[in-house]
Amino acid sequence: MQAPTASLPGIASTVVAAAPDADAARAPRGAPWRALAHPFVLLPAAFVLIVVICALGAPWIAPHDPFTPSLRHRLEAPGATFWFGTDDLGRDMLSRAIFGARTALQASLQSVGIGVLFGVSLGLLAGYAGGWCDRLAMRLADVMQSIPAVLLALALISVLGKGLTNAMLAVGLIFAVSFMRITRAVVLAERERLYVDAARVLGLRAGAIMFRQILPNIAGPLIVQASISLGTALLIEAMLSFLGVGADSTQISWGAMLETARQFQSEQPLLPLVPGLAITLTVLSFNLLGDALRDALLPRGTARRASSVQVPAVRAVHEETPLDPPLPDALLVVRGLSVRAGRPGAESELLSQVSLQLRRGEVLGLVGESGCGKSMTAAAILGLLPAGARIASGSVRLGGTELVGLGDEALRHVRGRRIGMVFQDPNAALSPVHTIGMQLRDAIRAHRRLSHAQAQARAVELLELVGVPDAARRMQDYPHQFSGGMAQRVVIACALACDPELLIADEPTTALDVTIQAQVLDLLAQLRERLGMSILLITHDLGVVADLCDRVAVMYAGQVVEEGPVQQVLSAPRHPYTALLLHAMPRGGAGGAALSTIAGRVPPAWAWPQGCRFHPRCPHATAACSVQPVALAQGVRCIRADERLEVLA
Numbered sequence: 007m008q009a010p011t012a013s014l015p016g017i018a019s020t021v022v023a024a025a026p027d028a029d030a031a032r033a034p035r036g037a038p039w040r041a042l043a044h045p046f047v048l049l050p051a052a053f054v055l056i057v058v059i060c061a062l063g064a065p066w067i068a069p070h071d072p073f074t075p076s077l078r079h080r081l082e083a084p085g086a087t088f089w090f091g092t093d094d095l096g097r098d099m100l101s102r103a104i105f106g107a108r109t110a111l112q113a114s115l116q117s118v119g120i121g122v123l124f125g126v127s128l129g130l131l132a133g134y135a136g137g138w139c140d141r142l143a144m145r146l147a148d149v150m151q152s153i154p155a156v157l158l159a160l161a162l163i164s165v166l167g168k169g170l171t172n173a174m175l176a177v178g179l180i181f182a183v184s185f186m187r188i189t190r191a192v193v194l195a196e197r198e199r200l201y202v203d204a205a206r207v208l209g210l211r212a213g214a215i216m217f218r219q220i221l222p223n224i225a226g227p228l229i230v231q232a233s234i235s236l237g238t239a240l241l242i243e244a245m246l247s248f249l250g251v252g253a254d255s256t257q258i259s260w261g262a263m264l265e266t267a268r269q270f271q272s273e274q275p276l277l278p279l280v281p282g283l284a285i286t287l288t289v290l291s292f293n294l295l296g297d298a299l300r301d302a303l304l305p306r307g308t309a310r311r312a313s314s315v316q317v318p319a320v321r322a323v324h325e326e327t328p329l330d331p332p333l334p335d336a337l338l339v340v341r342g343l344s345v346r347a348g349r350p351g352a353e354s355e356l357l358s359q360v361s362l363q364l365r366r367g368e369v370l371g372l373v374g375e376s377g378c379g380k381s382m383t384a385a386a387i388l389g390l391l392p393a394g395a396r397i398a399s400g401s402v403r404l405g406g407t408e409l410v411g412l413g414d415e416a417l418r419h420v421r422g423r424r425i426g427m428v429f430q431d432p433n434a435a436l437s438p439v440h441t442i443g444m445q446l447r448d449a450i451r452a453h454r455r456l457s458h459a460q461a462q463a464r465a466v467e468l469l470e471l472v473g474v475p476d477a478a479r480r481m482q483d484y485p486h487q488f489s490g491g492m493a494q495r496v497v498i499a500c501a502l503a504c505d506p507e508l509l510i511a512d513e514p515t516t517a518l519d520v521t522i523q524a525q526v527l528d529l530l531a532q533l534r535e536r537l538g539m540s541i542l543l544i545t546h547d548l549g550v551v552a553d554l555c556d557r558v559a560v561m562y563a564g565q566v567v568e569e570g571p572v573q574q575v576l577s578a579p580r581h582p583y584t585a586l587l588l589h590a591m592p593r594g595g596a597g598g599a600a601l602s603t604i605a606g607r608v609p610p611a612w613a614w615p616q617g618c619r620f621h622p623r624c625p626h627a628t629a630a631c632s633v634q635p636v637a638l639a640q641g642v643r644c645i646r647a648d649e650r651l652e653v654l655a
């Protein structure tokens with residue numbers, strides 16, 4: 007175990023130069039309050055507020071005693087003393103309606119509280135864990151949802167006895183099903199988002215990810231559902247009390263008032279007015295508020311990462327790749343790594359016999375077109391393969407520790423502590439609803455027992471290290487208040503939280519403005535220099551590789567096709583694919599010359615070609631190239647590697 011480090015000696019003081027955060031947009035916050043600004047919403051919001059005030063201050067607000075009968079005033083019409091008349095026992099209808107707000111709100115809050123508690127916990131668990139846990143929860147939900155809420159309440163009352171609490175417990179259990187379904191659906195979508203991957207990469211525990219990362223992000227749909235459920239609960243409470251199985255004689259319920267009004271309506275026709283209006287307006291207000299909140303909250307943050315890829319057919323190539331002996335001082339050694347996805351019998355091989363080596367303090371570039379398997383390689387190293395994909399064979403050793411086959415808990419200790427990860431889109435990698443300070447402190451405390459103050463100090467130090475100006479003040483800011491470049495610096499700071507030996511950067515500059523890209527790359531170079539870290543840099547850009555990397559591995563169709571020192575590979579490429587990639591690079595000063603491209607595209611994983619996978623696009627391919635798989639030999643996977651082949655533009 008690493009000792010807790012409260013500081014990085016000699017580093018924090020060296021602030022990496024950065025451009026000022028000029029484009030840090032201050033996006034408007036507080037979507038619920040924006041929704042309340044609409045006139046259609048102000049009225050119901052004001053009405054709900056009045057109901058709440060009545061419920062809380064009933065003894066002081068009610069003009070008369072709502073409980074003591076006064077037969078002198080029996081069934082009086084509305085007048086100066088009793089504004090809304092009296093009931094059959096001479097009690098003031100207005101005062102009873104004011105006290106009735108207590109019962110209505112208490113019952114609604116009770117049932118919605120129970121619904122939220124059980125529903126959200128189950129939904130989080132089902133959505134996050136998946137598998138049998140999810141299936142069991144969904145079947146339970148189906149059964150529960152087939153029973154009408156009022157029927158279940160009546161059944162529970164017959165077992166547990168009459169009373170509002172028992173009735174609302176039953177209603178709460180029915181509500182739990184809706185909350186569970188909503189939570190599960192949102193969690194299923196949220197868990198595919200980058201900030202959840204980022205939290206897993208940092209080594210946060212499943213509980214922390216569910217409750218601290220995902221839950222605040224699904225608050226919107228839950229608030230909307232809670233608001234609508236409050237109205238429904240109120241209606242059910244009124245209905246049960248109307249039937250005489252809800253509120254008892256010590257409680258005043260609008261439903262019970264309505265039942266009394268029904269009995270004496272022929273004598274006093276205005277009796278139903280007060281309870282009827284109270285029920286209708288309160289339920290309507292809750293529903294209108296729910297609608298407004300839905301409009302304000304739900305469209306937010308809908309961008310989702312594409313999560314699944316169809317894998318319709320089998321295409322597994324078996325080949326033996328001779329492995330080079332490990333480099334001296336190798337930190338990461340990946341050997342013969344194959345990853346497969348899909349149903350048994352219909353699997354495709356996403357990675358085939360991938361071998362890589364990375365020395366301590368070295369930067370290894372992983373290049374190739376989109377779909378070649380670069381991100382899949384990083385995911386396999388981190389033990390974070392997408393659902394349905396698995397490591398079929400091979401080994402990943404980090405500083406002598408075999409990572410393939412390690413359990414979840416052991417891997418959690420590796421991620422974040424020994425391997426840090428920087429993603430392509432910094433804004434997607436940071437949770438939008440937490441401050442930068444909290445996200446950094448969480449990353450630091452995921453692996454170290456530090457007090458809040460120590461974690462805070464370390465977080466500021468990390469922000470200074472990555473060149474965020476005015477670091478202490480910016481700890482309170484949210485991700486949207488940072489420009490792309492600054493947000494990426496924050497992501498890098500999170501990745502460095504526990505001094506990892508290896509940093510995996512997956513296209514860390516692709517989502518950034520070109521002027522900012524160079525600054526972030528400079529930062530990575532400086533960090534590598536100062537911290538002696540190894541970096542696996544995934545990129546499309548051979549220019550970046552030339553500037554930053556010591557070694558490079560070129561990937562094509564799930565295989566490494568060429569590997570070696572940057573200078574050697576870029577100056578004298580031996581694989582036609584590497585040569586064509588180099589040829590397709592935009593060159594400064596090319597003076598209007600058209601960019602050359604590589605004809606065709608990378609095939610999908612289920613259709614990797616037979617023989618050399620590049621042969622259908624290769625200008626030098628011969629009949630022999632399509633016969634059998636080509637092994638990686640002396641850093642290149644091409645049967646014509648020893649011939650001198652000119653690039654055909």
Ligand SMILES: Nc1ncnc2c1ncn2[C@@H]1O[C@H](COP(=O)(O)OP(=O)(O)OP(=O)(O)O)[C@@H](O)[C@H]1O
Pocket residue numbers: 313314315316317347356374375376377378379380381382383392393394395609610611612
């Ligand atoms: N969840 C998945 N299930 C099945 N196949 C997948 C999945 N994700 C990716 N693939 C396939 O794996 C192969 C490698 O994809 P990968 O995302 O690693 O490529 P990449 O080189 O990182 O591309 P990019 O530069 O666009 O990120 C592709 O054929 C892709 O279609």
